Every structure is written in structure tokens, then in C-alpha cells.
Amino acid sequence: MRLSHFVLLSGSISASLPGVLGWGAAGHEIVATIAQIHLHPSVYPALCDILNYTSPDPRAPPCRLAPIAAWADRLRYKMRWSSPLHYVGAVDDYPSQTCEFPGSGGWAGERRRNVLGAVRNVTDILEDYADGGGSVGYATANEAAKFLVHFMGDLHMPLHLTGRDRGGNDDKVRFGGRITNLHALWDGLLIAKAIRETPSNYSVPLASPQIEWVLRGAIYDSYVRRIMWEGVLDQWKDEIPSWVACPAPARAYGGGGLWQTVMRVFGRDVAGETDDEVLCPYHWAAPIHALNCEIVWPKALDEPPYKNTSRIGEYAPRGGPYLELDTPEYAGVIKERLIVEKLLAQAGIRLAAVLNWLFAETDGLNVVEI
Ligand SMILES: *[C@@H]1O[C@H](CO)[C@@H](O)[C@H](O)[C@H]1NC(C)=O
Numbered sequence: 001m002r003l004s005h006f007v008l009l010s011g012s013i014s015a016s017l018p019g020v021l022g023w024g025a026a027g028h029e030i031v032a033t034i035a036q037i038h039l040h041p042s043v044y045p046a047l048c049d050i051l052n053y054t055s056p057d058p059r060a061p062p063c064r065l066a067p068i069a070a071w072a073d074r075l076r077y078k079m080r081w082s083s084p085l086h087y088v089g090a091v092d093d094y095p096s097q098t099c100e101f102p103g104s105g106g107w108a109g110e111r112r113r114n115v116l117g118a119v120r121n122v123t124d125i126l127e128d129y130a131d132g133g134g135s136v137g138y139a140t141a142n143e144a145a146k147f148l149v150h151f152m153g154d155l156h157m158p159l160h161l162t163g164r165d166r167g168g169n170d171d172k173v174r175f176g177g178r179i180t181n182l183h184a185l186w187d188g189l190l191i192a193k194a195i196r197e198t199p200s201n202y203s204v205p206l207a208s209p210q211i212e213w214v215l216r217g218a219i220y221d222s223y224v225r226r227i228m229w230e231g232v233l234d235q236w237k238d239e240i241p242s243w244v245a246c247p248a249p250a251r252a253y254g255g256g257g258l259w260q261t262v263m264r265v266f267g268r269d270v271a272g273e274t275d276d277e278v279l280c281p282y283h284w285a286a287p288i289h290a291l292n293c294e295i296v297w298p299k300a301l302d303e304p305p306y307k308n309t310s311r312i313g314e315y316a317p318r319g320g321p322y323l324e325l326d327t328p329e330y331a332g333v334i335k336e337r338l339i340v341e342k343l344l345a346q347a348g349i350r351l352a353a354v355l356n357w358l359f360a361e362t363d364g365l366n367v368v369e370i
């Protein structure tokens with residue numbers, strides 16, 4: 001459905017400017033928007049009930065995921081207990097040198113209190129609620145739904161999967177001359193640049209009511225159209241079924257039994273902690289973590305003059321110099337390979353698959369055909 005110009009302009013422009021937490025607000029809203037495109041229509045009665053909102057406008061979707069996508073970041077400092085749930089970091093994790101996920105030191109922090117455990121936790125809560133046994137209250141389900149939309153985004157942000165330098169927050173770099181840090185660059189600046197540089201042919205609606213119905217006049221609408229058109233409907237079309245697949249659990253240690261139990265007790269069966277055939281945050285996160293070694297951490301940051309190698313634990317000489325990353329070799333390659341776009345699409349499509357599995361009458365994605 002094509003919305004009127006007025007409706008498009010009255011969308012949430014200010015709410016959509018890239019922020020400084022998580023993926024920025026824009027990143028989380030883009031993930032939610034891509035998810036919503038792939039929701040099965042039969043999801044809505046249960047979903048809107050849990051989200052506590054049903055639109056009176058029959059031309060709009062009954063309820064939307066984007067407005068709640070950044071909620072968990074807005075309340076992160078009020079709900080301090082939830083802060084470790086946004087990321088997972090390994091002990092002594094140093095992505096440029098080892099891509100182990102995790103290494104022999106295991107995860108930092110309390111067991112399961114990380115983004116892998118949190119995605120599992122809130123999905124289990126929603127499953128119990130959907131089953132209607134009464135063990136999960138309405139307010140808990142409402143909170144779990146808002147967390148799920150958010151954490152699925154965080155799971156696809158490479159720097160939320162490493163403990164190095166506080167997920168890159170401590171690595172000062174330059175982007176277009178401006179001093180920032182690696183984490184903020186991936187949270188918001190790369191997305192903001194991609195939105196700015198989206199070709200103007202994407203400001204026109206696509207011939208897909210299923211896509212256009214969900215868009216609401218946000219600054220990233222054109223970018224979502226481009227991710228759908230060039231990525232989901234074209235470049236990644238054939239691999240998308242593998243994005244939502246999960247391997248059979250407990251493969252690493254030969255099924256159930258004593259050995260499995262021993263490994264679980266000692267915290268080494270990392271996949272077994274969180275993954276099953278439908279939801280597998282560990283399996284999904286592992287290749288995203290590998291991007292940290294491949295491309296997120298520029299090799300130059302490990303060497304002088306950007307790193308003082310004669311001083312252990314010192315990230316960079318105080319006061320600079322800072323490595324410029326708005327270059328063809330860094331931002332150019334990320335743009336060329338659609339790396340950020342693919343992460344946003346994977347997060348959105350996996351979120352849709354989980355929500356469909358939880359609440360729809362039919363499993364699987366509501367695949368877009370053009
Ligand atoms: C699981 O989710 C609930 C509801 O959001 C929260 O209260 C609890 O702390 C979470 N636990 C873990 C381990 O993430």
C-alpha cells in the first residue's frame with residue numbers, strides 16, 4: 001500500500017537519528033523493520049497483544065516493532081542488571097590474534113548473563129507465555145518481547161561479541177577527520193553514512209506492498225529498500241534459508257550423556273548452553289564474531305604509531321595519532337561487500353523467523369516476492 005505523502009512525512013524522523021548505544025537507534029529500528037517485512041500476518045493478534053498496542057488505522061500494520069527496538073538501550077542505565085545482557089565477551093579475547101569464540105578462558109562475567117543467554121532467556125519466556133500455562137505474567141512477556149527485538153540486533157553487531165578493549169569503545173580512531181571510537185563507528189557512523197549515500201532511486205516505493213506497508217517515513221526507508229532489493233531479493237536470496245537454520249544441538253560432544261553433562265558443568269559446551277533446532281544464538285554469532293578478526297579491527301591499530309607495543313595493556317598512545325578509517329581500504333571495503341547491510345538483514349530475518357515460530361500459525365518466513 002502506498003501511503004500518502006503527509007503520512008510519510010509525519011513519521012518518526014527525530015526518533016530515528018543514529019544514536020550512540022547498541023547498534024544506534026537507527027540500526028535497531030532497521031533490524032526491526034526488516035523483521036516486520038518477514039512476519040507472517042497471523043503473528044499480529046498475539047504480537048500486538050504482547051506489545052500492548054493495536055493501531056486503529058486499517059491501512060497501517062496493526063502494531064510495529066521499530067518503535068520498541070531501542071527501548072532496551074534507553075533504559076539500560078535505569079535497569080543496570082540488564083546491561084551485561086547486551087553483549088558477550090571472552091576472557092583475554094584478542095580478535096586480531098585469535099578468533100576463538102570463546103577461547104580457553106571462556107566467557108567473561110556470570111554464566112548465561114550475556115547476549116547469547118539473554119536471547120535464549122527471553123525467547124523461552126515468550127514461548128511459555130504463548131503456550132498459555134499462566135507461568136509467565138503479561139508484564140514479563142511485554143518486557144521479554146522488547147528485549148528480544150533489541151538483543152537480536154545486538155547479537156549481529158560484531159563488537160558486541162568481543163571483550164577486547166570494551167568492545168572497541170577504548171579504541172579511538174578517526175572517521176572523516178572526526179575523532180570517534182571503533183564501537184561508535186560500527187554502531188552508528190557506518191550506518192549513517194550508508195543512509196546518506198543510498199542512491200536516490202530508492203526514495204521511490206518498490207513494487208512490493210509487503211515492504212512498503214511496513215515503512216513509515218523514517219530516514220532509513222530508502223536504505224531498507226536497498227537492503228531488500230540488492231541483498232535479500234538478489235545477492236543473498238539463495239543463502240537466506242541457511243540464515244534461519246540451526247544445526248542439531250549437542251553435536252560437539254557426541255549427544256547427551258555424561259560427557260555432555262561434564263562439559264556443561266564446566267561451561268565448555270557453549271553451543272549446548274543456548275542453542276536448539278529453532279533458536280541458535282551461539283551458532284549465529286560465531287561467524288559474526290569472526291568478522292572482528294577479518295575486518296572490524298584494522299591491523300594497523302595493533303602496531304605503532306597507533307599502538308604502543310612496548311607497553312602492555314595500553315591501547316594507543318595518549319593524544320593520538322588516530323587511525324583514519326573513512327578510507328577505500330576500510331569503509332570502502334565494508335561498503336562494497338555490503339557487510340553492515342547483511343548483518344542488519346540477518347538480524348531482521350532471524351528475528352522474524354523466531355517471532356513466526358512463537359506466534360504464527362505457520363512456521364517459516366513470510367518471503368517477499370517481486
Ligand atoms: C531473563 O529475562 C527476564 C525478563 O526480561 C529477566 O528478568 C531475567 O533477568 C533474565 N535472565 C537472564 C539470565 O537473562
Ligand SMILES: *[C@@H]1O[C@H](CO)[C@@H](O)[C@H](O)[C@H]1NC(C)=O
Pocket residue numbers: 052138139142
Ligand atoms: C499497556 O498499556 C496501558 C495503556 O496504555 C498501560 O496502562 C499499561 O501499563 C501497559 N502495560 C504494559 C505491560 O506496558
Ligand SMILES: *[C@@H]1O[C@H](CO)[C@@H](O)[C@H](O)[C@H]1NC(C)=O
Pocket residue numbers: 199201202229
Ligand atoms: C537503483 O539504482 C542502482 C544503480 O545505482 C541499481 O543497481 C538498482 O537496481 C536500482 N534499484 C531499483 C529498485 O531500481
Ligand SMILES: *[C@@H]1O[C@H](CO)[C@@H](O)[C@H](O)[C@H]1NC(C)=O
Pocket residue numbers: 308309310311317318
Ligand atoms: C610507549 O611506552 C613506553 C613505556 O611505558 C614509554 O616509555 C614510551 O614513551 C611510550 N611511547 C609513546 C610513543 O607513547
